[in-house]
Amino acid sequence: MASLILLCVLLLWPLSSGSEVVDVLVILPKNNSYLFSYPRVAPALQYAQRRLRGADPHGALTFNLSYADSECGNSALFSLVDDSCEKRPDLILGPVCEYAAASVARLASHWDIPMVTAGALAAAFSQKSGEYSHLTRVAPSYxxxxxxxxxxxxxxxxxxxxxxxxxxxxxxxxxxxxxxxxxxxxxxxxxxxxxxxxxxxxxxxxxxxxxxxxxxxxxxxxxxxxxxxxxxxxxxxxxxxxxxxxxxxxxxxLFxxxxxxxxxxxxxxxxxxxxxxxxxxxxxxxxxxTVKPEFENFSMEVNRSIQKERLADCQDCGSINMFLEGFHDALLLYGIALHEATRKGFSKKDGAQITAHMWNRTFEGIAGPVSMDANGDREQDxxxxxxxxxxxxxxxxxxxxxxxxxxxxxxxxxxxxxxTLRGRRKPSPPTPEKSYGLGVSALTGIIVGALLGTALLMAFYFFRKNYRISIDRRTRLEQCDIGKHRQLREDSIRSNFSAA
The missing domain is CATH 3.40.50.2300 (Response regulator)
Known part of the structure; x- marks a missing residue:
């Protein structure tokens, strides 16, 4: 069924276009202790190439794969820059590790190169509108x-x-x-x-x-x-x-x-x-x-290739993990998108257009249907x-x-x-306090304000009362003193006039 779908797509490829060579740079660690080392992933990519060639009777699409060691670090970016000195790749597969993928994804977006990976699963890579605009993730994100x-x-x-x-x-x-x-x-x-x-x-x-x-x-x-x-x-x-x-x-x-x-x-x-x-x-x-007959054949061929190479430091090599499936589907998805974009007049150098054709679509992967959402991330059950x-x-x-x-x-x-949790009391939701339309803070403010106002009025009342008593007392004393001074002046005048 999957081969039939691919055949229907690829038969629409223009006969006059000739053979199209796509330069692919695979940036993955060489160390086989990683589940996604390129010696382990290479057989899965070769299987995908054969699948694409089998569905394309005109031989219009050829992938030229080259591999670079990411070391899950800065070497990923250095490898991309070094490989692009003479000619930039048409497609980047990988990296997987977050810190390696981040720098490569930024440069790929700047250079308009599609980047498809079965890694870069962290939440930050979901923001595709800026520096990760050309990133497509064919493995389920976290x-x-x-x-x-x-x-x-x-x-x-x-x-x-x-x-x-x-x-x-x-x-x-x-x-x-x-x-x-x-x-x-x-x-x-x-x-x-x-x-x-x-x-x-x-x-x-x-x-x-x-x-x-x-x-x-x-x-x-x-x-x-x-x-x-x-x-x-x-x-x-x-x-x-x-x-x-x-x-x-x-x-x-997950792995x-x-x-x-x-x-x-x-x-x-x-x-x-x-x-x-x-x-x-x-x-x-x-x-x-999900298991289907084609996946069983894929597993046997990939295992056979890995055993033949006798890879060193390779644990769990007998199992087919999601990275091997993912990179197989990545090459398949790119091939379908490239054909569709080319039919609309775009070329393999129109990275943004090819990326757009990989998003928001469903196709048949090696283990079953693969659904890509509108943000270029794989939906996964x-x-x-x-x-x-x-x-x-x-x-x-x-x-x-x-x-x-x-x-x-x-x-x-x-x-x-x-x-079902036993022996635990589930916390009950907090009961809102009734405030007759006012918030708790507003009601509290009104109460505190009223108390302060009452205190100020009482203080003012006692202050005024004491002040009035003091004024009255001072007035009586002053009147008494004035009377004494007037009497002294009158007595003094009388005596002077008498003397005269």
Missing amino acids: LKMAETFAAMFQHFSWRSALLVYEDDKEERTCHFTLEAVFLLLDPDLHDHLRTHMLSGARDERLDAEDLLHAVREAEVVIMCMGADVIREVMLAAHRRRLTDGSTVYFNIE NTSSYGNGSWKRGDKLDTEARLAYASLNTVTLLK FSIMAMTRPEEGSYEVVANYFAINGSFQVLPAFNTDRF
């Missing part, structure tokens, strides 16, 4: 994920939360993840929303007492940490009886990797039994997975997983969130008790 929590908080009427994250001070993946949750939750909850940061340093131990004190105050705990740290937190909470249903725990897992926290409790150690009981209270928010059989420790999807219509779907495996 804000899209946060919509799931916003829907659950509304559905279950939760009123307080604790956001716990591990900050490595470099890529800061979990910092940006929970930042989006904080931004998207109802502002009325922010007075009951707390954050707790754990250092990403490996030699620093978890301060369980400090963390669990904050846990006791929250109805919902949302965590973004490595799998080992999450296990340590859940064990500590279980030992202090904080997994008794009075708190709902969530883990966020299909244990380094991001995959909800796994089993380690093969003596704590497995206790961990299984603790994880019975832990729910995981993850991408909703998410699932909530829970341990439905605690005796086995197995997980199952219990609910889904659908981004297109913002609906929250509860599945048959859903257990209401698991998401």
